[in-house]
């Protein structure tokens with residue numbers, strides 16, 4: 001797409017296409033800075049279909065940044081359960097508190113103030129500034145990266161410097177300057193729904209007459225597929241400690257994986273089963289039976305989890321401190337399986353498995 005006139009025509013085509021074909025999503029109807037921030041953070045690493053329900057529940061519970069700032073972090077983490085990458089929830093909560101403290105509860109629009117807030121990287125800054133405030137701020141995410149690589153037939157993996165410069169160049173054209181937020185959303189929408197990683201729908205693409213990879217029939221080769229490292233295999237062992245229809249849960253420390261979330265007591269590592277057995281003995285307990293091994297897959301880790309059922313007599317109170325938990329509680333079995341219980345997703349699955357096996361009724 002070498003010359004400026006050609007780019008301008010391509011841009012206008014994409015605007016027209018977006019006006020007619022974009023998906024209706026709750027954060028796009030009259031976008032607010034807070035709504036854009038919440039949706040963009042939820043959408044990182046998570047599919048739109050999954051985010052829809054989470055977004056609506058979140059906004060119903062905390063309609064403003066001030067509401068979120070006043071919320072208990074445990075409730076915030078519980079509401080996030082299932083989305084993963086819990087630092088996003090912590091950062092959102094912290095951001096709300098800082099915005100209330102320093103900006104009267106209104107998200108600032110300038111890049112310097114936004115950059116002071118925790119967890120807002122260049123992409124999120126660009127999204128909030130352009131979509132919520134109409135500022136001429138570029139953004140690059142996976143969809144935009146793929147679209148630019150193909151339009152320009154950029155060989156190899158596109159480099160960040162090239163991508164951001166290309167995003168700036170396109171944004172500098174007159175049509176995008178008039179509505180930067182719509183331009184950025186149109187790029188992302190094209191990448192999400194038409195210019196997909198495999199088998200892009202070039203026949204339905206508004207930019208096809210201008211697209212260099214289409215002209216060269218290289219859509220499947222550019223950008224080249226990334227070779228993903230195989231997930232790390234992790235062995236873990238957990239104990240479903242049940243007492244009178246309740247399950248013993250421990251809260252993980254404030255740092256590390258699943259920080260601050262609840263789960264049945266457990267350990268990970270090659271010797272996890274042996275160590276868990278030792279802890280049970282130290283508490284005067286022993287496993288009643290084992291449940292079938294459970295596999296739990298995260299982006300970079302694959303957990304193989306052994307879980308043991310331990311039924312303890314009324315009044316018996318095992319101590320979870322030696323396992324590294326900072327707090328403990330007995331939770332009604334059905335509640336432990338609910339989405340707002342504050343358990344990690346693995347913790348929920350373990351409770352579900354025990355419930356289905358009739359171990360904690």
Ligand code: SF4
Nearest residue numbers: 195200202205208211
């Ligand atoms: S023509 Fe095909 S490869 Fe080019 S931008 Fe459109 S969908 Fe993507």
